Amino acid sequence: MRILLWHVHAAWTTAFLQGPHTYLVPVTAERGPYGRGRAQTYDWPASCVELTPAELAGADVDLVVLQRPEEWALAARWLRRIPGRDVPVVYVEHNTPRRDVPDSPHPMADRDDVTLVHVSHFNDLFWNAGGTRTVVIEHGICPPAAEYTGELDRVGVAINEPLRRWRVTGTDLLPRFCEVAGLDVFGIGAGRLRGLLPPGTGLYDDPPQHELHRQLARRRVYLHPMRWTSLGLSLLEAMMIGIPVVALATTEAVEAVPPQSGVLSTRVDTLVEAVRWLIKDPETATEVGSRGQAAVRARYGLDRFLAAWERLFKEVAPCMSTPSTAR
Template sequence: MRILLWHVHGSWTTAFVQGHHEYVVPVLPDRSPDGRGRARSWDWPASVVERTPAQLRDEDVDVVVVQQPHELAELCEAWTGRRPGRDLPTIYLEHNAPQGRIADLRHPAADRRDLTIAHVTSFNDLFWDCGTTRTRTIQHGIVDPGHRYTGVLPRAGVVINEARRRGRVTGTDLLPRFARAGVPIDLFGMDAARLGGVEDLAQSQLHDALARRRCYLHPVRWTSLGLSLIEAMHLGMPVVALATTEVPEAVPAQAGTVSTRFDALARAARALLDDPDAARAAGDAARAFALERFGLHRFLTDWDDLLEEVVADAHRAGLRAR
């Protein structure tokens, strides 16, 4: 199958393009957000090819995966000459948890009988109002970085991109509070240096550095489900996390502590820092769970099933990809 998709979420796309399909990603001369092309920070296979908007007019694709409202409403038709859902089988991949009042969480692709919305968590599927649009939930999957945990540093590792700008959303304000509660923290991520953390590490370097910390702290209040959390579990790290959005479903009890009580989280983190054996046991449980729930094979199989279903339904309805 030949799949058109924009390079929006590098980590997610890295897993998606590990399948057996061909993947077409738009590219612009300046590699701006609507045309990033192939990733430069992740390892993508040769089956991912770049095409300019002009080239997309004559490109044979079987299905498009859109990820942003303007891709659905403007870019896809403008660049391919085909209307998503009407001239081209279409899946709207929704990465994010909705924002705003609970009664007003209407999805931009709601009430579209000609496409399918794919959510990355059950929480998102529950909270987004998609109207009559068919929805599916395909849990995250990642390329296994391998068991790297050593936990030699009695500190908590945290990964937050743009921690200062995102503030309360990512729980950045909680980090000094954890430190005052006796939980030393090392922050990693884009712009982390502004808060005394570490940034500009390649993914493999980040994994190695993170795995040296005794536990992984996930202070995020509102996000879909951070891939950094799933990666930490794959590394074999025990987890201390806020019980918000999808986290209670993603972290089993034996892998660490999930709670909305700050005192319980701080106490659990201190206990892991003080007990390397308990930390390693919890990390082993986290890895075993992550390999089953968020393994790459399951992820790609789920996506193959959805892609085949969407294309087959479109063909039965009389739509033919060019």
């Protein structure tokens, strides 16, 4: 099957691309938000093919995967076909609602020409989709090559655009953790925090995914201070590596981190003390990380993720041929 989707969230897309299909990703000369093409810092397979808007006009497309409301009009214009009528459509919702919670109407609410896919049960609970058909396909994680060592008695945190997203990502909480341990921040725009965090804080701006995993694996603890994100994939990746996690007990994190597999709380003081404890006790940190690793492998394995998507593909695009093998 040939699937059109935009490059929006590179980590989620990396897992999605591990299926047995051909994936068409729009690319424009400026590589802006609606034409990024292939990811530059992630290892995407050759089955992901860049196409310009002009090339999409004559492209054979079996399914469109949308992730932002404005992509509906783009798909119609670039494909010269009506999504939901001429070609099947699914819409993936990665984010929590930002306004009128818990009554927020979803942009795809009350439609019969699209299937709405939530990446977490929390999203499904809080978005009001009306009569639109919805399903939940939880994240799948490609097993990182890195292995936890915890050799550095420091805390790692991965946040994209931590300055712009400030309270959403809990960036404002970071100085409190710097009081008990050295902190290293990784992610797009991390360098913009220079001067806003205590001296000695490491800032690593958008490292390649494999390097991010390698560096995080050396830190004793992973911190997840997100207030209002659906479920940061960096949390699941850290757990998959075997890093003990300390996280705000918000949104889907309470499902992703079972008891004894990490420390969750809505009290920041509790999380600060948990970081202090794990930094000083490497043996316990390793034990907690191992339990988290087992939990995330069981729930967010790549095979389960890809199998769930294959079942949905057969429902929404019944003419698709059944693949004989999956990569």
